[in-house]
Amino acid sequence: MADFTKDSLKIDSEAVTDELCRLILKQTRGIMKKGGAVVGISGGIDSSVVAALCSRALGPKKVLGVMMPEKESAGESKDLAQILADKFGFETVVETISGGLEGMDCYDRRNEAIKSVFPDFNEKADKCKITIPTNILEKETYNFFTLVVERPDGTKLSKRMPPAAYLQVVAASNFKQRLRMATLYYHAEKRNWAVAGTGNKDEHMQGFFVKYGDGGADFKPIAHLFKIQVYQLAEYLGVPEEIIGRTPTTDTYSAEVTQEEFFFGLDFYRMDMLWYALEHKIQPEKAAEVLGLSVEQVKRGYANIERKVRATEYLRMPPIEVT
């Protein structure tokens, strides 16, 4: 049985970086015969680390960072992405995707579903987001979805979502990630380059991505790394502090929503440590002692992670072919 300490997820960032650079070079040039990499950069930690790794592996002249804001994106995302590009020296393009999303009726379809829950939702003034319970260690609970509307005067309305409204909001919002994927492939095919995926292990294995959206990529260099390991790489690679210190958000809904309240329901440190412990068959008693949790909390954390991995298997499946 593996040992389990507070340092179990510490990595040798230099060695990991060297190995990932070797693999990126092998996968893009050697296997796919592509000259470079296109990375969608959002000003978030994951895309920043992937862009930095690709720059180091392939040289900054063989990396293109694509910023794809839309009218509901956080204003600072673009500025942070540019700071990143300036630091690592790769070229950038800005593709504003609001027009494309309007052409697909992304906003109208989503707003229609929101209005089925809150009929007086004013899309011009109000903001919205979806949240899940964040007390998953305290109480055995389901990951049900709550729609939150924020009024300009600060008033917040919230209501558990009926299934039809939830599914329509998600289906409409997913146009954003799918249009971004199409945009990345435009730039990649134009150059005969490959598209780099930016999901980490938490997102990849727990299904926090859109199938054929941000899940659509040619190679995924950090999909095996826990979020807190991505932070360690970011420090080592010299990703700007403004990006490292930023709270991870979804950049999908008009109201700011953290990844913890939208999807994971738990802070990254405890989730990653619990997951590592679960994978390495650490007894709940031992995990509880190391993490300062009760045994019941550890068991709830294990169960929540297992459920999400199991429930999202479909997202990671390739198309099923007749054999």
Added chain:
Amino acid sequence: MAAIDQIEVQKKLRDFITETFLVGSDISSINDNDSFMEKEIVDSTGVLELTAFVETEFDIAIEDDEMTPDNLDSIEKLVNFIARKSG
């Protein structure tokens, strides 16, 4: 809730679960005390569907803090929960 009502509630739940979640499977293989989560019958979207059905069909309101496996994770638990809420 009278015993006859409990049987009716069970039947309605079984019919709903069969139609909604058990495409191509046999409801008779599900026991009243089987966990929906452990049997992989209901996921997070399924929970929304299940609670919406229970609220509409039995005219009860399920509060957020009642959205727990203790209340909703098997036919038996659901029947007891509905009986408590209706009482």
